[in-house]
Amino acid sequence: MDLQKIIQNYVGGMVAEKIGQKMGLSGNQAQTLAARIMLLLLGGMVKNATSSSDGAASLVGALTKDHDGSIFENIETLVSSPEQFKGAKILQHILGDKEVTLEKALAQEEGLEQEKVKGMMTMLAPLVMGALGKEQSKQSLGMGDFMEMFDKQKAEQKKVQNPLLGLLDSDGDGSMANDILGLGMDMLKKKM
Numbered sequence: 001m002d003l004q005k006i007i008q009n010y011v012g013g014m015v016a017e018k019i020g021q022k023m024g025l026s027g028n029q030a031q032t033l034a035a036r037i038m039l040l041l042l043g044g045m046v047k048n049a050t051s052s053s054d055g056a057a058s059l060v061g062a063l064t065k066d067h068d069g070s071i072f073e074n075i076e077t078l079v080s081s082p083e084q085f086k087g088a089k090i091l092q093h094i095l096g097d098k099e100v101t102l103e104k105a106l107a108q109e110e111g112l113e114q115e116k117v118k119g120m121m122t123m124l125a126p127l128v129m130g131a132l133g134k135e136q137s138k139q140s141l142g143m144g145d146f147m148e149m150f151d152k153q154k155a156e157q158k159k160v161q162n163p164l165l166g167l168l169d170s171d172g173d174g175s176m177a178n179d180i181l182g183l184g185m186d187m188l189k190k191k192m
Contacts, residue, residue, distance in 0.1 A: 016031055091121055
């Protein structure tokens with residue numbers, strides 16, 4: 001089972017275009033941006049889930065408890081009132097301190113305003129979680145199934161050089177903790 005395909009099946013196509021319309025994007029812009037955001041979110045989830053057993057358990061627990069896929073029955077509400085679906089909180093859990101850096105980088109690469117990228121990310125985050133939760137329920141997936149998929153996705157990500165995914169783990173050691181600490185140290189040095 002391929003995590004990227006699962007997410008694309010639920011979130012691609014008309015769903016991405018509808019969200020893109022809200023952000024003032026053309027259909028092609030919305031599809032391209034949605035695909036890139038989904039990869040980033042998946043990359044963040046894989047890094048978090050494979051960096052510790054607590055990370056995987058936390059993600060699977062969140063899917064079980066809060067993300068059953070019913071969000072796909074509420075796309076209109078998501079587009080009109082995205083704050084109801086806690087996308088900003090989900091982004092913080094998945095991307096941590098790298099969120100703004102990734103928004104800026106993606107906006108620059110796509111030639112879009114950062115606010116449009118942020119809005120798209122905020123609406124896509126609960127959909128990505130909903131897609132995985134719906135599949136979890138449909139396929140009766142457990143922790144072992146998810147760990148297998150995360151490991152497979154991690155191996156695939158290592159094969160593909162994506163500079164944005166590199167921002168999630170700047171030294172490539174599989175852990176973002178030391179990268180975040182390094183960013184903090186750099187910021188302190190600049191203030192001194």
